[in-house]
Structure formats: C-alpha cells, structure tokens
Amino acid sequence: MDVKARGLRGRDFLSMSDITLSELDQLLDRADELKRDHRAGRLRQSLRGKGVGLIFRKPSTRTRLSFEMGVFLLGGHSAVLNPSEMQLGRGETVEDTGRVLSRYLDALMIRTFEQEEAERLAHGAEIPVINGLTDLEHPCQVLADLQTVRERFGGLQGIKLAYLGDGNNVANSLLLGCALAGMDISVACPPGSEPDEGILKRARGLARGRCKVEVTADPRRAVKGSHVLYTDVWVSMGQSKTAGYRRKMRPYQLNDELLSAALPEAVAMHCLPAHRGEEITDEVLDGERSAVWDQAENRMYAQMALMESLMG
Ligand code: CP
Ligand code: NVA
Numbered sequence: 276m277d278v279k280a281r282g283l284r285g286r287d288f289l290s291m292s293d294i295t296l297s298e299l300d301q302l303l304d305r306a307d308e309l310k311r312d313h314r315a316g317r318l319r320q321s322l323r324g325k326g327v328g329l330i331f332r333k334p335s336t337r338t339r340l341s342f343e344m345g346v347f348l349l350g351g352h353s354a355v356l357n358p359s360e361m362q363l364g365r366g367e368t369v370e371d372t373g374r375v376l377s378r379y380l381d382a383l384m385i386r387t388f389e390q391e392e393a394e395r396l397a398h399g400a401e402i403p404v405i406n407g408l409t410d411l412e413h414p415c416q417v418l419a420d421l422q423t424v425r426e427r428f429g430g431l432q433g434i435k436l437a438y439l440g441d442g443n444n445v446a447n448s449l450l451l452g453c454a455l456a457g458m459d460i461s462v463a464c465p466p467g468s469e470p471d472e473g474i475l476k477r478a479r480g481l482a483r484g485r486c487k488v489e490v491t492a493d494p495r496r497a498v499k500g501s502h503v504l505y506t507d508v509w510v511s512m513g514q515s516k517t518a519g520y521r522r523k524m525r526p527y528q529l530n531d532e533l534l535s536a537a538l539p540e541a542v543a544m545h546c547l548p549a550h551r552g553e554e555i556t557d558e559v560l561d562g563e564r565s566a567v568w569d570q571a572e573n574r575m576y577a578q579m580a581l582m583e584s585l586m587g
Contacts (some may be wrong), residue, residue, distance in 0.1 A: 281587070282298075282301070282583070282584035282585070282587065283298060283302075283403075283581075283584040283585050284584070284585065284586070284587035285403060285585070285587070286403060286585060287397040287403055287404045287405070288403065288404075288405045288406060288414060288415075288581060288585065289390070289393050289394060289397060289404065289405075289406045289412070289414070290390075290406065290412050290414055290448075290451065291412065291414040291417050291418075291448045291451035291452045291455065292451045292455070292477055292481060293414070294455075295455075296455055296456065296457075298584075299418075299421070299452075299455055299456060301584070302418060302577070302580045302581060302584060303418070303421060303422050303425060303577070303580075305580035305583065305584070306418070306419075306422050306573065306576040306577045306579070306580040307422065307425075307426075307576070309576045309579045309580055310573070310576040313348065313576070318348055318349065319349075320349060320350030321349050321350070321583050322346060322349035322350050322351030322381075322582065322583065322586065323349075323350035323351065324350075324351070325346075325350075325351040325352070325381040325382070325586055326351065326352045326353070326354065326379060326380040326381055326382075327342070327346050327351060327352070327353045327354075327380060327381065327382045327383070327384065327582065328353075328354050328356050328376050328379075328380045328382075328383045328384070329342050329343070329353055329354065329355045329356060329383075329384045329407070330356045330358060330383065330384065330385040330386065330387070330396075331355065331356070331357065331358075331385075331386045331407075332358055332385075332386060332387040332388060332392075333386050333387070333388070333408065333512045333513065334512065335386060335407070335408075336547075336548065337547060337571055337574050338384075338386060338407045338408065338415065338574070339355065341571075341574040341575040341578055342384055342407070342578055343355070344575055345575045345576075345578050345579040345582065346582065348575075348579065349579055349582070349583065351381075351582075354380075368395075368399070369392055369395045369396050369399065370395055370396070370398055370399030371399060372396070372399065373395075373396045373397070373398070373399030373400030373401075373404070374399045374400065374401070376400065376402075377400045377401040377402045380402060381402055381403075381586050382402050382403045382404070382405065382582060382585055382586055383396065383400055383402060383403070383404045383405065384404075384405040384406075384407040385404060385405070385406065385407060386407040386408045386409075387408075387409055388409065388410050388513055389409065389410060389411075390406075390409040390410065390411040390412065392409075393406050393409055403585035403586065405578075405581065405582075405585070408444060409444060410444060410511070410513065411444055411447060411471060411474070412444050412447050412448045412451075412474075413444045413445045413447075413448045413546065414448045414451075414452075415574065415577065415578055415581070416445055416448065416546045416574070417445070417448040417449055417451075417452040418452075418577040418578070418580075418581060419570055419571075419573040419574040419576075419577040419578075420449070420452070420505075420544060420546070420570055420573075421452055421456055422573045422576065422577050423544070423566055423569050423570045423573050424436070424458075424502075424503060424544075426569065426573075427502075427542055427566060428502055428540075431456040431457060431458050432456065432457040432458065432486075433457070433458075434458045434459070434502045434503065435458065435459040435460070435461070435487075435500055435501045435502055435503070436449065436453055436458055436459070436460050436461075436501060436502070436503040436504075436505055437460075437461050437462075437463060437494075437497035437498045437501040437503070437504050437505065437537070438460065438461070438462045438463070438497070438505045438506070438507075439463050439464075439494055439497065439498075439504065439505070439506045439527040439528075439529055439533070439554075440463075440464060440468075440506045440507060440508075440509055440524060440527045440528075440529075440554050441464060441468050441507065441508070441509050441510075441511070441524070442462055442464045442468050442469045442470035442471070442490070443470075443507060443508075443511045444511065445505075445507045445546050446462055446464075446470045446507070447470050447471050447474040449462075449505065450462065450470055450474055450475060450478040450488060451474060451477060451478050451481060453478075453486070453488075454478040454479070454480075454481035454482040454486060454488055455481050457482075457485045457486045458486055459486050459487040459488075459489075460478075460486075460487070460488055460489070461487070461489040461490075461491060461496070461497035461501070462489070462490045462491070462497070463490075463491050463492065463493060463494040463496070463497035463498075463527055464490070464492070464527065465492060465523040465524065465526075465527070466492060467523075468523075468524075469490055470490065475488070475490065494526055494527050494533060495533075495536055498533050498536045498537045499536065499537070500537075500538060501537045501538060501541055502537075502538055502540065502541055502542070503541065503542055503543075503544055503566075504529055504533060504534060504537055504541055504542075504543050504544070505529075505543075505544040505545065506527070506528075506529040506543075506544075506545055506554045506555050507545060507546055507554065508548070508549070508550050508553070508554055509521060509524045509550070509553055509554050521553070524553075524554070527554070528553070528554060528555065528556065529543055529545070529554060529555040529556070529559050530555075530556045530558070530559060531556065531558050531559060531562075534559055534562075534564060541564065542564050542565070542566040543555070543559045543560070543562070543564050543565045543566065543567070544566050544567060544570055545560065545567045545570070546570065547567060547570070547571055549567070
C-alpha cells in the first residue's frame, strides 16, 4: 500500500509537528471534502464499528461536541471519560489505562495539563492518541484554523499570521502549523509571556527559511502586512494571573485599531472561548472580518479527517 493510501494509520497526533506538509495538505483536503459531503447529505460511514474514548481533565465545549458529533456522523461510537470517575483517579497509571482502553477502543483523545501525560498515555496505548489540548499544545485547533485560512485565502503559502497576546498552547501549535505550511508568523507578546522556547526552535527548523518565524513585543510590527490576526485568552485553563499581568496585556488586545493596521483583506481569528473586552473587542468578534465561527465549525471536519486517517 502506498504512503498516501495508508494515511496516518496507527500513529499518534500529539503535536502539530507530528505530521509532514503533504500529510497536512491531505488532511485539509479531506476536511473540506467531509464538510461538502455533510452539507450535501452524502457522508459515508467510514468509522462504522469504531470506538473513540474522549478523556477530559479540563472543561470543553467545542472539542467535546465536535469530536462526539464527528464520530457519530461517521457511524462510530464515542465515550466521554472523566478521570475522576475512572480508576485513574484512584491511582491506576495512565499507561495501564491506555493499554486497557486499547482492548475496547480504536482511538483515544485526551485533554489534560502536562504534555507528558498525553505522551505517557500514547506510550501505554496500542491505538492512536490525539492531543485535545495540553498546557503545551492544541494541535486539533490549529488543523481547523489552517482549514479556515485556506477557505478564506485559497491557500496557505505566502500568508502572514500575527498572533497577539499570551504565548500559550494555541500560540505554540500555531508556530508549528504555520512554519509547516510555509506561512509567515509573528507572535506579539509582552516580555515574560513568550511561546515555549523548544517549540520556537522546532518551528524555525520546520520553516527552513521558506517562511518567517518571529517573536516581538511590538503588536504593530506583528500586524503589519498580516492576512490573519489571531488571539486567545490571556489566562488559560489552570492558570491564575494578577491585575498587573492584565495591564501588561492590554496593548495586545485585538481591536479595530490593530485590525485597521493589517492588510485590508485581513480576518480576525480566535479559538474561543473569548473573554470579550479583554483579548478581543465585541466589534472585532462580531464584525464582518471575524472568521471565528467558521473556525469553531471546522473543528468537527478537521477532526473527522484526522480520525479517519489515524484509524485507517
Ligand atoms: N477551542 C476549544 O478547544 O474550545 P473548547 O475549550 O470549548 O473545547
Ligand atoms: N489557551 C486556552 C485555549 C482554550 C481552548 C486554554 O488553554 O485555556
């Protein structure tokens, strides 16, 4: 069987750098096709008889529903698993949990704190494990984001994305995703809130001089020449921050003033949930140039394509 037909069968998706550029292109093409097929009422039951476990150590609206509905629409079964109601909460190791769940299920998704826990689950499991958000990365979000950027601009190469605010899990996965796709990325954040150093190094390696990877404290510099202005919450799940931190973040708010300093065709993106009036204004979120609702919708199609590919 050739590599293309095999897809990502049996592999894990724990980081945006777990896939190649051609695998990314194939996933996004398939996500577009699934979206068209769903709208036309002609989806195939490609996950019939398959089971997917969804483990959540943190809250979720979009990830949970988009995975559950995605599995359902393709004819499979999903089970939402709450660690506090599992033996995980009573000391069973995450590796043993992965090993046992592999006897019932065909793939696992985990949303947790440490990236290391997702890696340990993948180590124990004999089935693909998907990162549904850790403190380090949110690769499923970025798959849907790249699908959305392609829809808006017809391609990814040559597009510039400016990320404004906290250099968090979403910023980290965007760095990897943009570098992989050949997009310029400029992350604007206050000193002390930069993205992960190891991720930045990996992103620069992926870019290989094809595109620019930049971190700056100057939001206007980031926004200049950008097609996409992206932001996320200033305080991620599991963090607590001071009023002083919020004051430092204020110049990075995605508002009309910054949007008007970008290209005339620029769109605003946010992974949601948004804290209106903090990292993004109502005017931008609800405005004509907002792509956020499409991003949320595309989560389902990007993840359907991913699950099909991982489960063969
Ligand atoms: N964007 C995102 O992952 O949303 P949820 O936290 O609602 O899943
Ligand atoms: N950075 C945010 C993303 C939420 C989807 C968080 O981790 O809370």
